[in-house]
Amino acid sequence: MPELPEMETYRALLSERIAGKRIRAAMVTREKTINVPVDAFRSRVEGQRLARIDRRAKMLLFRLDSGDSLLLHLMLGGSMFFGAPEEAPDRTAQVVLALEGGGSLFFHGLRLGYLHVYTPAELEEKLQGLGPEPLDPAFGxxxxxxxxxxxxxxxxxxxxxxxxxxxxxxxxxxxxxxxxxxxxxxxxxxxxxxxxxxxxxxxxxxxxxxxxxxxxxxxxxxxxxxxxxxxxxxxxxxxxxxxxxxxxxxxxxxxxxxxxxxxxxxxxxxxxxxxxxxxxxxxxxxxxxxxxxxxx
The missing domain is CATH 1.10.8.50 (Helicase, Ruva Protein; domain 3)
Structure with a gap:
């Protein structure tokens, strides 16, 4: 299962490639991977700009212009791939985010993992039980x-x-x-x-x-x-x-x-x-x- 260094690596690499881009389309093949109905997920995600990508614990937070965030937990067996469809691994993607300017972000293996959309208040409640970040300069x-x-x-x-x-x-x-x-x-x-x-x-x-x-x-x-x-x-x-x-x-x-x-x-x-x-x-x-x- 990806841990802090893996997710921090993904955050940095994805920030270089997709931060600031708009989500042209969202495709969902497994509704259990998300936390709202597919139509609601698409309406809250499509057309939004990925303002930035953060990390908390073993999760990534894709911050949207609307104020919503996509919270990703890969759990056991989950992975991501960014690129053209012909470059992507030959695996079924549970969610695909097609981005402006070409390229898509594929989320694979999210049988235990998830990609949820939250308002700021919902996100705060979701994360409130987590302990401190071990690399926070204030954590001695x-x-x-x-x-x-x-x-x-x-x-x-x-x-x-x-x-x-x-x-x-x-x-x-x-x-x-x-x-x-x-x-x-x-x-x-x-x-x-x-x-x-x-x-x-x-x-x-x-x-x-x-x-x-x-x-x-x-x-x-x-x-x-x-x-x-x-x-x-x-x-x-x-x-x-x-x-x-x-x-x-x-x-x-x-x-x-x-x-x-x-x-x-x-x-x-x-x-x-x-x-x-x-x-x-x-x-x-x-x-x-x-x-x-x-x-x-």
């Missing part, structure tokens, strides 16, 4: 500590992926940032020292920034010639690397399941927790962090 290590201490009985990974605690982190990046911090993702939060939480904060920021810089881990191209999307997949240290040697110590990466979720970690490097290499990553990513604009 003390904020992370306060958020996580509220869930002290939970395992680190499951607190990090709780969208009401922190918004945008999922299975992949939770495992990756725990590896960077040298903290076992299945440790109880109550066992972490303040120093370990500081290290986890640094690793969270550097891991997410690296994920954005390399286009996230989802490898489906957004458009023909897209060379950025999915570049982080080959840089994952533990996620989906079960049985492969740890790049630090050579111990095979453990793959297990907990609460129905896959969990990946190094049983040697992450046994006791503590700082391993998050500092170097954080230094390398300072420039990327300065350039990153958090849209929420």
């Amino acid at each position: 290590p003390n904020n992370l500590t306060l958020q996580l201490r509220r869930k002290s009985r939970r395992a680190v990974k499951f607190a990090l992926t709780d969208q009401n605690v922190i918004a945008g982190i999922g299975n992949c990046y939770a495992d990756e940032m725990c590896y960077s911090a040298g903290i076992n993702p299945l440790r109880k939060l109550s066992s972490l020292s303040d120093g370990e939480l500081q290290t986890l904060f640094n690793s969270m920021r550097s891991t997410l920034a690296e994920g954005i810089r390399y286009g996230g881990y989802m490898e489906t191209p957004l458009f023909t010639g897209d060379s950025l999307t999915g570049g982080y997949n080959s840089r994952c240290k533990v996620y989906d690397r079960g049985g492969e040697p740890c790049i630090r110590c050579g111990t095979p990466i453990t793959r297990t399941e907990s609460s129905g979720r896959k969990v990946f970690f190094c049983g040697s490097c992450q046994r006791q927790g503590g700082h391993i290499n998050g500092g170097e990553d954080a230094v390398n990513d300072k420039a990327a962090m300065r350039e990153l604009v958090v849209h929420h």
Whole structure:
């Protein structure tokens, strides 16, 4: 499922290509993907200009001139493609937005995901339960500590992926940032020292920034010639690397399941927790962090 870095990559790439364009036509092949009748959806979307594209958590917000917003959640299996119909993947699109000047935005695989249209008040209500953005400049290590201490009985990974605690982190990046911090993702939060939480904060920021810089881990191209999307997949240290040697110590990466979720970690490097290499990553990513604009 796309997480914060994937959606931030899509936001940036789509902003360059479609922001400011009008929606000529909206085609819907699956009414369950939207939240209003098809005719109502079309009347609220067609002819509107895409003023800008924002991101909140794992979702994109397509802001329309009317004040309405299209809220996209790809969920599991969802993807997008921008281009001509002959370039698009050979998949059934649940929604297609045809844009002025040529090109269409195709939404595929939205069986669990959705593209809903909301008024400002409806959107505020929809998003009100989400936690803070982890890359917001106003969100510091003390904020992370306060958020996580509220869930002290939970395992680190499951607190990090709780969208009401922190918004945008999922299975992949939770495992990756725990590896960077040298903290076992299945440790109880109550066992972490303040120093370990500081290290986890640094690793969270550097891991997410690296994920954005390399286009996230989802490898489906957004458009023909897209060379950025999915570049982080080959840089994952533990996620989906079960049985492969740890790049630090050579111990095979453990793959297990907990609460129905896959969990990946190094049983040697992450046994006791503590700082391993998050500092170097954080230094390398300072420039990327300065350039990153958090849209929420």
